[in-house]
Amino acid sequence: MSEYLSEVVDHYNQWITIFLMVAGLYVVVARGNMVKKLVGLSIFQTSVYLLYISPGKILGGTPPILADDFAVYSNPLPHVLILTAIVVGVATLALGLGLVVRINEAYGTVEEDEIFDKGGSE
Amino acid sequence: MVLLTMMAAVVIGVVRLRNLFAVVILSSIYSFLMASVLIVLDAVDVAMTEAAVGAGVSTVLMLAALYLTKSEEAAPRHTPLLPMFVAVVIGAALVYGTIDMPPFGSPDTPMNTHVGSGYLDRSIPETGVPNVVSSVLASYRGFDTLGETVVVFTAGIGVLLLLRRNRRGKTGE
Amino acid sequence: MSGGQMTSLADQLPALQVALPLAGAALCALIDRRYVCWAISTLVSFAMPVIAVSLLLQVLHGGPVSYAFGGWEPPYGIEYRIDVVNGFLLVLISVMGAIIMPYARASVAAEIPENKQAWFYCMYQLCLAGLLGMAITGDAFNAFVFMEVSSLSMYVLIAMGSDRRALVAAYQYLILGTIGATMYVIGVGLLFAMTGTLNFVDMAERIVAVEQTRSVMAALAFITVGMCLKLALFPLHVWLPNAYTGAPSVATAFIASTATKVAVYLLLRYYFSIYGAKFVFGDLPVTPILLVLSLAAMFAASTVAIFQDNVKRMLAYSSVAQIGYITLGIALATPIGLTGGIVHLFNHALMKGALFLALGCVALRIGNCRIDTMAGIGRRMPLTMGAFVVAGLSLIGVPGTVGFVSKWYLALASIENGWWWLAFLIVASSLLAVVYIGRVIEIAWFRAPTGATAEATEAPLSMLIPTWLLAAACIAFGLDAELTAGVAARAADALFAGLVQ
Amino acid sequence: MRLDVVLRVVTKLLLPFMVVFGFYVQFHGEISPGGGFQAGVIIGAAVILYAIMFGLDRAMRVLSVSVVEKMISLGVLLYLGTGFVGMLKGGEFLNYSVLEHDPIGGQHLGITLIELGVLVTVAGTMIAIFYAFAGRGR
Numbered sequence: 001m002s003e004y005l006s007e008v009v010d011h012y013n014q015w016i017t018i019f020l021m022v023a024g025l026y027v028v029v030a031r032g033n034m035v036k037k038l039v040g041l042s043i044f045q046t047s048v049y050l051l052y053i054s055p056g057k058i059l060g061g062t063p064p065i066l067a068d069d070f071a072v073y074s075n076p077l078p079h080v081l082i083l084t085a086i087v088v089g090v091a092t093l094a095l096g097l098g099l100v101v102r103i104n105e106a107y108g109t110v111e112e113d114e115i116f117d118k119g120g121s122e
Numbered sequence: 123m124v125l126l127t128m129m130a131a132v133v134i135g136v137v138r139l140r141n142l143f144a145v146v147i148l149s150s151i152y153s154f155l156m157a158s159v160l161i162v163l164d165a166v167d168v169a170m171t172e173a174a175v176g177a178g179v180s181t182v183l184m185l186a187a188l189y190l191t192k193s194e195e196a197a198p199r200h201t202p203l204l205p206m207f208v209a210v211v212i213g214a215a216l217v218y219g220t221i222d223m224p225p226f227g228s229p230d231t232p233m234n235t236h237v238g239s240g241y242l243d244r245s246i247p248e249t250g251v252p253n254v255v256s257s258v259l260a261s262y263r264g265f266d267t268l269g270e271t272v273v274v275f276t277a278g279i280g281v282l283l284l285l286r287r288n289r290r291g292k293t294g295e
Numbered sequence: 296m297s298g299g300q301m302t303s304l305a306d307q308l309p310a311l312q313v314a315l316p317l318a319g320a321a322l323c324a325l326i327d328r329r330y331v332c333w334a335i336s337t338l339v340s341f342a343m344p345v346i347a348v349s350l351l352l353q354v355l356h357g358g359p360v361s362y363a364f365g366g367w368e369p370p371y372g373i374e375y376r377i378d379v380v381n382g383f384l385l386v387l388i389s390v391m392g393a394i395i396m397p398y399a400r401a402s403v404a405a406e407i408p409e410n411k412q413a414w415f416y417c418m419y420q421l422c423l424a425g426l427l428g429m430a431i432t433g434d435a436f437n438a439f440v441f442m443e444v445s446s447l448s449m450y451v452l453i454a455m456g457s458d459r460r461a462l463v464a465a466y467q468y469l470i471l472g473t474i475g476a477t478m479y480v481i482g483v484g485l486l487f488a489m490t491g492t493l494n495f496v497d498m499a500e501r502i503v504a505v506e507q508t509r510s511v512m513a514a515l516a517f518i519t520v521g522m523c524l525k526l527a528l529f530p531l532h533v534w535l536p537n538a539y540t541g542a543p544s545v546a547t548a549f550i551a552s553t554a555t556k557v558a559v560y561l562l563l564r565y566y567f568s569i570y571g572a573k574f575v576f577g578d579l580p581v582t583p584i585l586l587v588l589s590l591a592a593m594f595a596a597s598t599v600a601i602f603q604d605n606v607k608r609m610l611a612y613s614s615v616a617q618i619g620y621i622t623l624g625i626a627l628a629t630p631i632g633l634t635g636g637i638v639h640l641f642n643h644a645l646m647k648g649a650l651f652l653a654l655g656c657v658a659l660r661i662g663n664c665r666i667d668t669m670a671g672i673g674r675r676m677p678l679t680m681g682a683f684v685v686a687g688l689s690l691i692g693v694p695g696t697v698g699f700v701s702k703w704y705l706a707l708a709s710i711e712n713g714w715w716w717l718a719f720l721i722v723a724s725s726l727l728a729v730v731y732i733g734r735v736i737e738i739a740w741f742r743a744p745t746g747a748t749a750e751a752t753e754a755p756l757s758m759l760i761p762t763w764l765l766a767a768a769c770i771a772f773g774l775d776a777e778l779t780a781g782v783a784a785r786a787a788d789a790l791f792a793g794l795v796q
Numbered sequence: 797m798r799l800d801v802v803l804r805v806v807t808k809l810l811l812p813f814m815v816v817f818g819f820y821v822q823f824h825g826e827i828s829p830g831g832g833f834q835a836g837v838i839i840g841a842a843v844i845l846y847a848i849m850f851g852l853d854r855a856m857r858v859l860s861v862s863v864v865e866k867m868i869s870l871g872v873l874l875y876l877g878t879g880f881v882g883m884l885k886g887g888e889f890l891n892y893s894v895l896e897h898d899p900i901g902g903q904h905l906g907i908t909l910i911e912l913g914v915l916v917t918v919a920g921t922m923i924a925i926f927y928a929f930a931g932r933g934r
Binding site for chain 1: 130136137145152166167179180183188190191204205206210213216220231239245255259263266267276280284285
Binding site: 325 | 870891894
């Protein structure tokens with residue numbers, strides 16, 4: 001039983017990450033409101049950050065800024081990758097919102113179902 | 123761990139709420155929680171960016187977009203069985219995939235012993251920069267950062283292009 | 296650290312291949328004058344094939360070329376690594392990018408509002424740079440960054456279409472494309488956690504030790520799904536028909552002939568170079584899954600194509616079907632099958648490029664591509680529709696055209712595997728192409744022109760010449776397949792040999 | 797427009813500090829967390845705050861649309877330019893070590909230049925997008 005418990009503790013952050021990912025993806029696929037889809041999309045993207053950052057953490061380590069007082073540092077490489085990913089995420093979001101604004105002007109709605117009613121796609 | 127649980131709770135709120143203003147504010151709270159988690163995980167640079175971007179820029183953009191569109195979501199028309207199925211399958215794949223990942227916080231995983239730790243030894247002698255994240259970002263993987271800047275550039279020009287009014291009303295709107 | 300010894304231009308070519316279009320895009324955004332920007336864009340896109348061809352020649356004679364950004368040796372720095380496979384792809388992308396540019400001037404002037412044209416060329420170059428960057432890189436995460444450069448610019452290019460439906464198409468593509476890219480990032484993240492590296496060569500060496508772990512297999516699944524979204528493998532193709540239909544003619548021609556191909560390449564890179572063919576096709580059920588989906592794409596999408604009223608949309612569905620042939624080549628997982636897949640990747644770009652360019656000429660003269668308004672267009676625009684017929688025959692796979700060459704290899708590979716039924720199915724699916732291409736040809740040539748079509752005149756030379764160049768290439772490489780198939784065969788061998796010698 | 801005087805005064809007092817903090821984050825990024833991107837966001841946010849408080853027109857008079865649009869591409873060009881100079885000096889693209897005689901000094905110069913490029917592009921993009929959204933609503 002305690003083995004099982006430690007398994008849960010070991011993987012707790014991964015499971016939460018996965019839950020966030022799945023919930024974000026669910027919002028994207030299931031919801032028809034285009035703004036909400038984008039919120040879901042950014043949650044989906046954000047959850048990936050944890051997937052990268054948590055394995056790079058070293059217990060007892062400090063942030064990777066070198067100084068004489070510390071000997072153990074967490075892995076800097078995932079941080080760099082995720083910095084890039086954050087920027088890519090917000091760029092996508094900005095473009096998506098720009099599209100949504102234009103769609104709203106063209107159709108008068110941002111609900112996918114209503115757009116399809118108006119011939120959004122053939 | 124508490125923070126993670128709170129994040130999960132916020133996301134449930136996002137899924138359930140239909141008022142989009144509330145959703146946007148919740149997602150901003152989500153970003154702040156994420157930033158706190160990242161600090162706990164020693165990723166201070168990332169935390170700072172996530173707080174500025176997730177809670178700042180994204181929220182402003184979303185509110186601006188909501189101001190230009192509608193702030194209430196329509197009720198869903200069909201029961202979301204297929205999306206549920208897709209989401210569950212992917213979740214299962216991820217649980218399956220992560221179960222034999224190396225344990226959390228261990229220094230001798232492949233990720234923490236190979237390239238990553240190499241940077242820690244090389245940064246000062248080769249670049250003279252103590253913040254290893256900066257030296258990797260700007261120098262070792264400087265080309266990625268160029269790509270990142272180009273992504274921002276693309277999004278910027280793209281949004282301007284989309285929202286620019288046509289001078290000649292021949293096409294569009 | 297190396298410094299001070301890279302003096303010859305030839306050493307710098309890999310970086311220039313991507314940095315030049317980026318610089319061109321930034322200059323276009325700065326200047327914002329449409330003719331200047333067209334000139335910059337043309338200049339840059341003409342330089343690209345020169346660089347790509349000389350890189351391919353370097354590779355063919357001297358083995359893989361490696362370029363270390365910032366002077367940091369891989370895996371610490373980002374590496375560009377060109378072998379026969381991506382050298383071939385670079386040539387394809389850059390040639391398509393160059394051929395379309397002279398065509399673009401008249402077509403863009405007609406379809407894009409005046410004050411948006413300059414930045415249209417900016418986006419075009421960004422898209423070009425992004426695709427080239429994805430193809431040339433030897434780094435998993437760098438591939439993601441350039442994937443996003445190309446995707447974001449593609450969303451904008453599609454949204455520039457004149458119909459409001461183009462906006463919805465771009466949005467749909469943005470959502471699905473981002474999901475695909477995020478899946479890819481998840482896959483790379485799992486691989487990174489297990490191997491500790493992002494460099495392809497390094498990864499291929501280190502993956503052997505952890506090959507049997509579930510994380511690595513899950514990573515394969517995520518990368519496969521992510522890339523299949525990008526390459527529009529049936530049933531993940533839903534974004535493609537709307538996007539191709541809505542986009543401006545120039546953008547459709549460029550995207551259709553290059554974007555999905557780069558995603559195919561990345562998939563090949565992971566399957567063969569990193570995981571290794573033996574692991575992917577030997578231990579995992581990849582062959583049956585890909586085979587079924589490819590066949591479904593070939594038949595379902597072709598059938599849907601028959602019932603389309605918009606020719607652009609019809610060709611978009613046909614693209615989904617043609618992607619099925621390419622993935623079929625991958626699924627066969629033999630040198631000949633893979634050769635067929637790679638050759639088809641090249642050939643399909645030629646014929647779809649020609650077809651969409653011809654449609655762009657039609658759109659310039661009669662304003663749309665609906666099949667009923669195209670009645671009799673062949674009599675008014677014989678040169679344009681002539682090119683359409685030539686490329687259409689290639690699509691069907693008539694002997695003497697490029698389509699025949701690739702189908703020949705695929706059929707050969709199926710027979711080699713002892714799968715006669717598969718060879719039969721390849722031929723049968725071509726009959727569906729006969730139906731939808733034949734329908735257009737019948738209406739375009741054998742009906743009397745009416746309405747706007749009756750007044751239509753031949754498209755300008757600046758558009759006809761690029762269209763005919765591609766159509767002629769369909770014949771030339773069909774009659775003499777030595778060059779393309781030869782390089783493709785070497786690429787297939789290189790893939791089977793793996794990165795680690 | 798009747799805006800609270802307190803808010804306006806506080807904003808005015810806050811703005812210089814925001815910009816200074818932005819540049820601190822920029823140039824201190826080698827030692828403490830931060831860099832061009834974060835600095836760009838902060839400086840962009842300062843201008844956006846100004847625009848919200850004092851109106852879009854006044855903000856556009858201080859920093860016109862065309863200037864902001866130019867910033868987006870100038871930042872990328874500065875980044876690329878740094879890379880090309882490294883090439884001309886006989887190194888690889890983005891090799892900063894060849895920029896000066898001393899590799900460490902070259903790295904320092906190169907990192908400063910490219911971070912400045914990132915700052916200019918990011919700040920420009922943020923402000924431009926804000927202008928575009930806000931301008932669309934009128």
